[in-house]
Amino acid sequence: MPNGHNEVPFSDVEQAIRLVRQHAAEWNINPAKVGIMGASAGGHLASTLATHYTSKETRPDFQILLYPVITMDANFTHAGSRENLITKNPSADLIAKYSNELQVNAQTPQAFIALSSDDKAVLPQNSINYYLALLKHNVPATMHIYPTGGHGWGFRDNFTYKRQWTDELEKWLRDGVKL
Structure with missing residues (x-):
């Protein structure tokens, strides 16, 4: 958990992607087909990597998100995830930074998103707004x-x-991922 240090989970996940690519030959993995998958708060971390990666080496080639927390907007986010990542009283800049639907651009990797319409913990607007972005x-x-x-x-x-x-x-994964 970030324990007030919101950069820690992101730093860890970037290092994980680096590690996979560095050992790709040894592990018989295609380094050009490395993705990230996360559910709930893990979906937020996966979508954060997909929208905030810092180099070609740490950019995932695809993202798989299950009922993900995406936004830090208090109207739609999961309150516990928001508080754990960016504290109870975050700045507007921090809210925007970690509202991943606002960070999508043309270089964001392709996505597979799955959720339930009756999810009361992480509202469907998280996934829908990210999908639309x-x-x-x-x-x-x-x-x-x-x-x-x-x-x-x-x-x-x-x-x-x-x-x-x-x-x-x-x-x-078999037919739809465009790599």
Whole structure:
């Protein structure tokens, strides 16, 4: 956890991408096909890397976001995620910096986004506004919204749409990712 140091998670995730690319040959990974996946607050970290990366080496080639926290706008964000990352009383600049829907540009990597429309913990506006920002900048994006499931379904076997979302993700990774 950042413990008041909002740059720590980002620094860690950039180092993780560097590490994967540095060991790509050893690990039999294509260094040009390295992505990031995150759910909920982890989705915020993944989308932060996708919109704030500092070099070609740390830019993910794609992002997979499950019911992600995207914005720090108090009207739509997950309050606990916001407080843990940027404190209870952040500056307007910090709110804007970590509202990733505001940071999308044409170099943002393509995205696969999945969520439930009945998510009360992380409101669907997080994903929808990010998706619209991606489209505005002509970034390839796929979004799947399931009618039920709430928050945190991830790989739960009892999630009604588990088979659908995992099949869609597999298809997207196989056929839809434009690398």
